[in-house]
Amino acid sequence: MRTCITVVGVAVLALAVVVCPGCKKKAPKPGVPTVEPVEPGEGPEYALSEAPPITDFKEPENKEVFQDVHFDFDRSDVKPADRPILEGIAKYLKDNAGIYLLIEGHCDERGTNEYNLALGERRALNTRAFLAGLGVEQERMVTVTYGEEDPLDPGHTEDAWAKNRRAHFKVATKSTESTQ
Amino acid sequence: MRCNSQNFPAEFVPEVTEKSDCWNAKLLLRTIPIAVLIAVSLLSSESWGTEHRILITGEARQKTRVAVPGFTRSGKPDTSALTETLSETLRFDLDHSGFFTTLPDSKQAEVFIKADYIVSGNDITTECYVYEVAGNKALFGRRLSGRADQARRVVHRMADIIVKEMTGTEGIASTRIAFVADNGSRNKNICLVDYDGKNFAELTHDRTLSLAPDWSPNGKSIYYTTYLHGYPRVCAIELASGRRWLVSSYPGLNTFPAISPRGNEMALTLSKDGCVEIYSASLDGSNPRRLTKSQGGLASSPCWSPNGTQIAFVSNRGGGAQIYAMNTDGSNVRRLLSGFSYVTSVDWSPRDNKIAFSSRYQGALQIFVFDLDRRVVKQVTFDSASHENPSFAPNGIHIVYVATSGYESDLYIVDTGDLESRPFRLTSVKGSETYPSWSPVGY
DSSP: OOOHHHOOOOOHHHHHHHTOGGGGSSSOTTTTTOOOOOOSSSSSSSOOOOOOOOOOOOOHHHHHHSSOOEEOOTTOOOOOHHHHHHHHHHHHHOOOOEEEEEEEEEOOSSSSSSHHHHHHHHHHHHHHHHHHHHTTOOGGGEEEEESSSSOOOOOOOOHHHHSSEEEEEEEEESSSOOOO | OOGGGHHHHHHHHHHEOOOOOOOOOOOOOOOOOOOOEEEEEEESSTTTEEEEEEEEOOOEEEEEEEOOOOOTTHHHHHHHHHHHHHHEEEHHHHTTTEEEEEEEESOOOOEEEEEEEEETEEEEEEEEEEEETTTTEEEEEEEHHHHHHHHHHHHHHHHHHHEEEEEHHHOOOOOOOEEEEEEEEESSSEEEETTTTSSESSSSSOOOOOOEEETTTSSEEEEEEGGGGOOEEEEETTTTTOOOEEEEEESSEEEEEETTTTSSSSEEEEEEEBEEEEEEOOTTTTTTTTTTTTTSSSSEEEEEETTTSEEEEEEEETTSSSEEEEEETTOOOOEEEEOOOOOOOOEEOOOSSEEEEEETTTEEEEEEEEEETTTTEOOOOOOOSSEEEEETTTTTTEEEEOOOETTTEEEEETTTTTTTOOEOOOOOOSSSSEEEEOOSSOO
C-alpha cells in the first residue's frame, strides 16, 4: 500500500518542474530536502503554464520611498500616520511612468490562517485604493496576499506582530506587453 | 509505474458470508448527556436565530466493549508482522470509531469478533464474525477480499462494515484527510494521509505556497490554492491520474474553492472586482457571479450546507470577524451567532444541521460546534493552544482541526459527541500542518 501511494507521489512530482519566478524568495533553504526536477514529458502535461502578465516584481532599490505601511490588529484601513509614505510612493510612480507596483498584504500570526489570507488581500486593496486616490493609475498596481504565511519577523511578541501587519511594495519595469 | 490504488472498489469484492441476525442499532447509541448548561446568550442582532446557549462541558457516549483477540491466519494463531498489522488496524479503527472500546478477550466484553485471513498470490481475503458474548450468539459475518499490498485498506473497510451494522452510522476508517504541510521549509504542499495517520503522501511539490484544499463531493479530486507564478489561483488535481488543471485565475485573490454537494458548481473567494467577496462559478471557474456585498469589509471561506441550499461564510462587515449564512443566490444573509468574538473557520456538518467554527474564547482560539436546530453551542477544544480550521468527517461526529503552540501547528482528531475521549494527533511529520479537509467518502 505504501509503495502504491509513493508511486502516485512520483507521478505527481513529475509535474513539479515549473518554478514560480515571482516566488524566488520562497526558494528552499540549503539543507532542506527538495525533490529533483523531473524532465518534462515524464508526467501528464502540466496545465498551469498560463502565467499572469507580470511576475518579475523585485525589491525596490529606493527603500526610503517604498517603506512598508502598517495596520492595526484585524483592521485593513490605511492609518493616517502612513499617508506621507504613500504620498512619496505616488509621487515616485508619477515621476517614473514605466514602473509598476506590486502591493503585498500581510498579517500577523494571530487569528486563523484562512481569515488572514482574506484580510491580507483587503489590506493590499485598501492600500491600492489609497494610492489611486493620490492619482496613481489602477492599472499600474497589482495586489497579492500572503496572509500570515510570510512573516517579516518570526517572533511571537507584540513588536513582531506589529511589523508583520503590513503592506509591502515591489516594483517592475514593464517593457513588453507580456513577460511570460 | 501505474498505480491502481484509485480503482480499489473494482478489485475489492465484498461478499456477505453470513448474516444470521442484525444487531439493533439503537441499543448501541446510548449517549449519556452529562453536560451542564452554564450560560445563556441573550444578545440578539440582525435577524432570526442568534440566540443560543453555551454548553461548556461535553457529553460521553457509552461504548460497547468488544473483544478483538486479533487475526488468525488460515485458522491458526500467527505472530507475523502482517498479522500484527491487521489486528492493530482493526483495534485502532474500532477504538476510534466513537462507538467501541476494544478488549483483548471476552471476559468483560459484550461483543466478540473472530477474525481470520488468508493470502493467496497477490490477494488477501479477510473474514470477521461478530458474536454476542451473552449466549454466544452469532450476529453477522463478512468476507472481504483485496490486494495483499493494500491489506490495511481491506481491514479499514471491514471496520466500517462492523460500525455500520452495529450502530447504523457510517464508519470513517476508509476516509482520508487532505492538508497543507511545510516540512519545516517556507514552501507549503498539499498532502494526503489516511484518517489514522498512515500513508502520508505529498500531492504537490511546487516550491511555493499551496493552500486550502477542498474535496470534490465524489472524493476523486482536490481543489486548492497555488502561488505558482506568484499569485494565488485555484487549481485542481485528480487523484487517480495526477492530472492538474487551472480552475480560477482572475486578477487578485482566487481561493477557498468549495464544491457544492451536488458537484455542479462551486463557491470561492475572489478579489477581481477590487474587494474580497464570495462568488459562485461553474466548476471550471467560468461564469463567476458575485454573491456578497461587504461594504468595504470582506467575505470569505464559503462552505455549503449538506442539502446545498445555504452557504455559510466569514465576514467582518459588522466590524470583527463573524459567521453568516445566505441562500446560494446571495439573498437572505443573516448572522449566525452573537456573543462570540473573532469567529472564523466555519464548516458545515455533512450529515446534520450543525456547524463547527473557531472563536477567541478566554484568551485562546477554541473550536465550537453549533447545533442549529437545538440552538446549542458546544465547546470541543479546551487547552491553551490556538485551535482553528475544523473539518467534519463524513459521519458528522468527528472533526479534524489545527492546534498551534509556539512554532508548531499539528492536526488533531476529536469525537465531538464524546468529549471524554481524548483528541489524537493525526500526523507526526516534520514542521507544521494546517488546512485539514476530511474526505467526503471512503476510498
